[in-house]
Amino acid sequence: MPKMLPRCPVCGKPMKVTQLKCEEDSITVSGYFEVPEFCFLDEEDTRFIVMFLRTKGNLKELERLTGIGYFALRGRLDKVLEKMGLTPIEELTDDEQVDQEEVFKLLKEKKITVEEAISLLKKKGEK
Structure with a gap:
């Protein structure tokens, strides 16, 4: 299943989710729906967040598991927070x-x- 587009590929403005469909019984609901910030992260950022959560937010443990330096991981986390519009x-x-x-x-x-x-x-x- 393809990921949602956070921005219009033509004009660059934010996209809105306006329709949901149940595959089981083909019911479709239309409207404007709030979408969590996580939905717009790319696959690499999503994997990073999953690993971060699995280490219970312990960057030193994440450093040990991935071989990526602590400060590089901090920078990566800062970039993900920025993409999500979150302030530490x-x-x-x-x-x-x-x-x-x-x-x-x-x-x-x-x-x-x-x-x-x-x-x-x-x-x-x-x-």
């Missing part, structure tokens, strides 16, 4: 960290839904 937590300002922690606390206490938390975090990212 250590680079967030104190205000952003407090707000994010607050949102996650409300979510954990089930005072807001996942969709509301995502919306709040997106609004914070736009400021």
